Amino acid sequence: MRAISTSGSGLVDVDVPEPQLRPHDLLVQVEAVSVNPVDVKIAASAGDERRILGFDAAGTVVRAGPEVTGFTVGDEVYYSGDVTRQGADAELHAVDARIAGHKPGNLSMAEAAAVPLTTITAWESLFTHFGADAGTTGTLLVVGAPGGVGSMLVQLAKQLTSLRVIGTASRPETRERVLALGGDATVDHRSLAASVKDVAPDGVDFLFSPFSEGNIETYAEIVKPFGHVVAIDDHHVDVFPLKSKSIAWHWELMFTHAIYQTPDMASQGRLLDETARLLDEGRLRTTLGTEIADFSAAGLRRAHELVADGKAVGKVVVTR
Template sequence: MSSTTMRAIASYRGLPIDDQESLQDVEVPVPRLRPRDVLVRVQAVSVNPADVKTRIGLPATAEPRILGYDAAGVVEAVGPETTTLTVGDEVWYAGDITRPGTNADLHAVDERIVARKPVSLTFAEAAAMPLTTITAWETLFERFRLNADSTGTLLSLGGAGGVGSIMIQLAKELTGVRVLVSATRPESQSWVRQLGADEIVDHHHLVASVEEVAPKGIDYLFSPHSRGNIEAFAQIMRPFGHITAIDEPEGLDLLPLKAKSIAWHWELMFTRSIYQTDDMIEQKRLLEAVATLLDDRRLRTTLTTSVNDFSAAGMREAHRLVESGRMTGKVVVTR
């Protein structure tokens, strides 16, 4: 490889993960920097359900499509208008859905969505966190507008997953709400209890199990799986409650929520970078705040599985684990 090319892991079309061609080792040009970019030498990346969904849905393309969102690494170069980071900084971030991904030796990303990584965490421990942390933070503090004085009951569905694993911690550490989560397998239940969940419910019997531990209902609900659940949500929510969803089921009918004046919010952590919003730098700021909480041992990494093989084979293994639907916490691919 010359200094103008680099190794990356890419896909040319959506294929099952057991197909060797679903993710391939390729050589591509080193990315060019935009004025406010940093060039990061990637040390570790995590795989999220968003990565899997993107890979499966890829249309056929002649150009290699580099996937990957979460990353931790070291700044190797900066654009001419960069002011907040410098060469040598160790950073973490969740990437940008409109640009080539992080599954590469080098990655270009806007400084406004990149923060210095927690000093107490390894690159792998840090890479597990950004996308899910931003999703959970924006849900709790921007959609639900919770703060240290907030009370009431929060239900996080899929509590042992990546978003749930950090949402439990943020809610317990930074708000006064009671935290309920759904978890069914024994290892999932053990994990969410370690993270501070107050009560565990069963999403297979959502209404009955919620009524048992929260008879007065739920004030705030986080939903990664909304299809077929709206009637149940309408039953368990209190009047004037708030729901935030991250999925996009077709033809979703929200009318059952109207009688209780329940508010429905969407959360997509890529909105700021897609639209280059005026407050795009808020993602840097929240990652900085969370880095401090991690370094102060008030939060812990959600990394549970490391694949020490930064290649197409290692990445396929990580995707396989996420696709299984049985992951507790997060899986990271590291060098």
């Protein structure tokens, strides 16, 4: 089958064997993949290693392993895969059914492929680490609110909790985006402490951080005592400044369930099914920004360049 792989010269088209299924696996005919910063990071560090990337995907089930439940051949699915396995930049992809969801019926394959990784990250940050529910009040600050995870976190918090949501956004178009997604206010990340104090003088209860390096002192200043911070970046940071306020620090990595085959692994499939329902009801919006109709190494290279540039608004998706 055809696939796109890393190589010493970048992304290249290759022929590879069809993936072998594990007992819980679905074999999916891939129709769309979205490119995330993790794809760009892995590609940049791959060297001569041959690896098929692609985590977010949408497609159709063509075969299922003997222990799969809840899916049949012909079902349309969407998911974010497993960082320890070969990815979805291929004609066919094997994914554990427990971390897959049924594709939203009202969304195209491209619109659906834009959703899983960012939604799972936002969902676990909000409901697992922050412990939020429908009755949770207070103020949530979303750093990087116009980004992929931030855009979903703003929507989920406004739709499923009672939190006031503030998002960082510095350009007119990104401020408009955050407010259009339901955000209550925006602040400038370049003067974060002062901007937050203007709209939340007493500080914030919850803070989501994709960019933690160099910001811990500021977080200690603007998060209330006994508040919570969830971080998703890969920087080594010293969180000691948070101690005097007893601020809790949480790491979120949506691949943890699949890496360690945790007992609650199927929670990701369930949350994707719930997300599909919310998308079909119009309560959530896909974060698709750019669609590239070229499922090849050339198309993936263009998508990687857009994501690496950091200026794309919304997710970049490559379709067959």
